[in-house]
Amino acid sequence: MPASRTERLLNLLIALLNTKYGLRRSELRETVYRDVSGNDSSFGRMFERDKADLRHFGFDVETVTDLGWSEDDPATTRYRIGKESNRLPEVELSPGEWTVILLASQLWERAALGTAAANALRKLQASSRLTDVELPVGVQPRIKPAGRAFDDLVAAMHAQHPVSFSYLAGSTGKDEQRTVEPWGLGSRFGQWYLAGYDRIRQAPRYFRLSRLTSAVTVLAKENYAPPKHFNIRAELDRLPELPLLTAHVDVRAGRLLGLRQRALAGTEGHTHTPDAGYDRLDVQYRDVEVLAEELASYGPDAMAVAPGELIAAVTRRLRAAADFCAAPVPAIAFHDQPRAGNVRKRTSEDQLKRMLQLVPFLVHNQGLHIQDVAERFGVSREELEEDLQILICSGLPEGYPDDLLDIQWEDDHVYITQDLDLKRPVRFTVEEACALLTGLETLNGLPELAEGGALESVTLKLMAAAGEEGLRAGSLAGPAVGPADRATLDLVRQAVSSRSQLHLVYLSPQGDRVSERDVDPLRLYSLDNTWYFEAYCHSAQGLRNFRLDRVQELQPNGNPATAALEPNEGFPAKLFTPNDDDTIVTVQLTRQGTGLADDYYAERTSELPDGGLLAEIRFGNTAWLPMFVAQHGGSVRILEPRELADQSRAWIEASLASYGG
Template identity: 60%
Template structure:
């Protein structure tokens, strides 16, 4: 990242914002660029690049020509930016509107839209229109992005670039390369879909992200326009769910209780196998069901249909190939976490939020400011040092930013007309507006009645759509999954127990242990990942915090006892699906490029990029007995490197599963 380029762009912006009559290219070259060495052609190219960069942030650069002269003459043309150019309009929110808006912004978990939603919230906080919001204790829906393809498609939609990717069609099972102009991205039937124009077929098509077999590549040399009036929700509503089929499975006796609950016995024609039961299980999508069945390893064998059997064998064979291939050295960089690429554009974008944020939040601790922007203390101080060296061309003391952080609290005394945030980007507007539309199905929260929540959602949506302007139209390209809980009775029971501080008696099925257990728990928070709801609770039998899926709960009721630690708004937002403890096993995974997202899904503590686009990831697991299932399920996307015993166990699991098919 070039600090000098960031400073130059910032100084150019300030100069153009703070001139009434405009500045000539010669004046800018002398006072902003301080350029005496380069020739006119080189300077001209640099100036044009910088103007293009400022326009990409939404600033309209006016050109003022001398009277009687036509065109843009470098010697006489002057430039300026109106002070209202690209400023976010005022958005005044009621407390109820602020609550639902923050809930909507927090829907997006660890994704491009998650970062955009957080950025949009900071802009509202920086304009002084969004104060401290009291979130509902214990309830938080989340939307989980569908792997790396999700991020790439969001980027392509925003930039209007076509994409290409490998795809396995549901109708034929064949894999081929597809080239698509993305129109929209949305979730239906528990799966994410891309809808767009297939250039080879010359028609609109739907593509399920889980069927993409390669990384999504952006075709940056080409562009396209979205169809007028496109609405991803309406398009996805036209999708018909895949028809039900029946899978014939051989299942080891006494195993796979969860699968058995969905099955019916099949009378055997031949001699009975005392160690196997033949079951019929309904399913809709062979690839999705194959992922589950592959995880069961040698405990299940697919008899038919052939498409499902082939999908399971292919997944197991890919897992075996990954396990038996050469292992990479286990070497992590000294710095923990995945390295983030920083550019001068990123830094300038952050500064355009940082200055108005500091104006409206004077005296915050420096670490809190860094945390709010998702950067380190060191990065924040680097930003502040660039700011205090930036200012108007004259360079007098009053022409520079005046920022003080000597006492560990940040104060800004001179903002140079950057006291208001810039407008929402298309990505930011999409994240907030799509999130608000998604919350329409969520039960009323934060002390609001159903009518009050619906009214707040409607009014804040209108306000944000007006503030977003043209950027808001791209929100129609996104359709998030519904967040209403399928297990409404259990949802209400947990919600009431969190509110009233009461313990719950729980009967719960664990597929990893293939067993049902009974527990007494203190419910702490209730949250979702897409349309799957979980609740986090302190489990008295395990003396530890555990997470429970509502769809695996068999019985749930208050046991008449108070909780030992009540839930509060401060703990209402789950940081992780998994709570670490001292008894965890540290596992080193080698992830392929397609499986790199698993590092985020399982909260890797350390990562290292691999030459093939994959990752080395160090992950903590509280229980490791199910890890062979994990390796088989992901079909070559992951392998265990350490501990060696777990690596051997996963290899034996996959080999034993393949042996059933004569492989």
């Protein structure tokens, strides 16, 4: 959508909002569309597309006809937009409720719904002034969805389009093509599930996203109607947990301490002994794909012995990684400016949505510095000024100067004095309602929030404000975010509050060793139900992130925290913090693996014709990159530096050789 169409849609919206009786097509063509060439047929098609876009943005375009006349007659049909039906009701929030809303919106920080959550938050800020709140110590959960497939499925589900993908069937162990009407997405047992109607099986089915072996294709020309009042959380509550199974794994002597600690005692019942230099372990698991991903990352240090399903899963990942590493290398060129965050390009639709949020936000927050406004909307100052330039040229068709939006930013402070009935934010979209309401439901897993009244009260307020769109939030269910070891979390949280040191014994899988450290804890945060704490490590003399489930011993050492540091880069915490002296690695990602650019905070990306990406990522420790490539089984490969690419390929070839490949 070119900039001229952005301006045209904005002017059309203002015209339809500010007419009491409605405007005919001929009147709109002479005013809003006067600069558009073409015949009546092309104008009619353009007008219908624009009406559809306005409805997509949340505005109901009403059709009004003279008594006794048909809507098919353009001369007697008028159009308007009601001033109340499309607006978000005013929502008054207490400081405690704002705290809960902020946490719920930031759950989706790096997910597809992150943009929708940020948009919903800005709409609330425009209808109820944001109160200064302090986020509670140790309550910074986040949701980590299952990569690009999650994004595509959410988009298809909300637009009610079927999808197709290749799926590794658990019953046959073979790839099968599926066409599915997606009804809901939810997390259970540490896995994301899609529930929907399988058109090939002609029955409802569940699909684990970890078993998708291709990118998701959205069938945008088809539609379906989901069951009324479908609730994915209720559906998954009836889903039985996978049975606990045992795998036989040969592990190189002295290696993989973490896997050894999880192994069962004894090796009774083994009919064959491992090769020299290896130990045979019995490891319990529920999901063969999850264990296969882990074993593939260990390369030649671990080999699956049984069952055959596990051997096939590991071999398939290694073979896919080897094939991708051997594929022709694309031309390496980065045309995009360095950027962080979601790799999706901003579109003109994003710009128009932003401008529709910008006007009510400025009305309720007069005099903010222009840089503060830009940061609130996640854009550069230059992008914001481009938005403002379009806004001040928009208004009623052929109106007087007072009929234009009046926005000024003298001395870098922004004021708006004429809003043309755009002073109230548009109602929540389905995506925005789902992002906030699913986030609030996910926070129920945190006792310190669930026990208070703010979580329940703000959920009721948002359900009322969201209306029909809020009812569709039942199509999403987040993971359980409560920590597995509450005692350890409480101990770290207390140390953060009291600014005291802790002594810990910690297992580092990358270094494959156990170490003792004295640390100054700074904050706690989580990804799904995996909790971390950020701390100044006196051994490493720098900030480090520690997983709570890898802490083997933890106790106060009696000393106060001595490092005069604050948590790194504000909220939310970054799991991977690049440094200037890190190695810059150029990787190629398939369409399925593009989410890794976000997970590892790529500094530059460039799109490839097949939907994949080139990405530049900083890595402090490059020794584990072969494990990284093997783990993701054909979704990522190293291109530069060349020696790291060669090491990864040799690692994978050695791994395949242990399986006879």
